[in-house]
Amino acid sequence: MEILVPLSVSGIWYPVIKENLLESGSIGLTLTLEPYIIAEIKYGKGIIFNGIEINIPNYEILRQKLGEYKLIVYSRVPLGYGYGLSGAISLAYALGVKELTSISEKDAVNVAHLSDIVAGNGLGDVIAQYHGGLVYRRKAGGLGYGEVERIILDWSDYPIFSQIVEQMPTKNIIRKSEIALSLIDEFLRNPSPIKFIEVASKFTKSLGFTSEYPNSYRKKGIIIKIFTPENGVWIRHKIASRGAFVR
Structure with a gap:
């Protein structure tokens, strides 16, 4: 099993x-x-x-x-x-x-x-x-x-990658950002893979986490990115079926 x-x-x-x-x-x-x-x-x-x-x-x-x-x-x-x-x-x-x-x-x-x-x-x-x-x-x-x-979104044209940055306790990021609910509403009005990355980037930046890469956001100690990266070491993912x- x-x-x-x-x-x-x-x-x-x-x-x-x-x-x-x-x-x-x-x-x-x-x-x-x-x-x-x-x-x-x-x-x-x-x-x-x-x-x-x-x-x-x-x-x-x-x-x-x-x-x-x-x-x-x-x-x-x-x-x-x-x-x-x-x-x-x-x-x-x-x-x-x-x-x-x-x-x-x-x-x-x-x-x-x-x-x-x-x-x-x-x-x-x-x-x-x-x-x-x-x-x-x-x-x-x-x-x-x-x-x-x-x-349900079509991710076939939006390959997903992650890059490891640093270890970090989850407690460091469990805090309220007052823009969270408005960003969720923004996504739900026009849901798409790009819109998800866009609102996630806005949200995580409000917590002080930034990514240098386009079409990406940083969550805790990793960066999530769509589209193939030009450089660096990345892990490729798919949406869990x-x-x-x-x-």
Whole structure:
């Protein structure tokens, strides 16, 4: 059994924190991307990431609420730069436990969402990764609490690339920018790949993150760009054709 989860790179986010953490998260627009992480769950304990045991705050919450298991993860992108891997690992763990126990998929996914909220590693990655594609989180919250729309666009003429810049804690970027909601509305009035990059660039610049490349934006420690770069080392992506799944 393998669990596959897409990467998550938000373009705009508006944090929403409520007393009920399952109603918390963010309103926003997120690209979910291939290559998927591939994970395997076993009886045991700990998280093995590309052959190395790692410790992420999410694991303690997952272990307490879902039971103690061992998750072995293979990823073609590194941890800690902005690809939403903490959320992806949490979602893989939850979906793996769902296969081994009687817990419902909804409850398992919501534990993963909760773990990312409490750990401060993400406010919308898990929900975006569960759905796949270009995700509009219309209302913050976990499954059954939030509202999500997958926005279907033709990306065939807009190849997507990422460049790794630096490691950076997610807590450095989880803050409100008052232009977030107006930029989401601007995108929804005329949705297109170029418009997404345009509003994401405006938003991330408002947080102090800039990119020197055309048709790009910087999210945390990575740059996302459409169209083939002329120089530098880049990773090529595709829009995730589906959300997280087990095979």
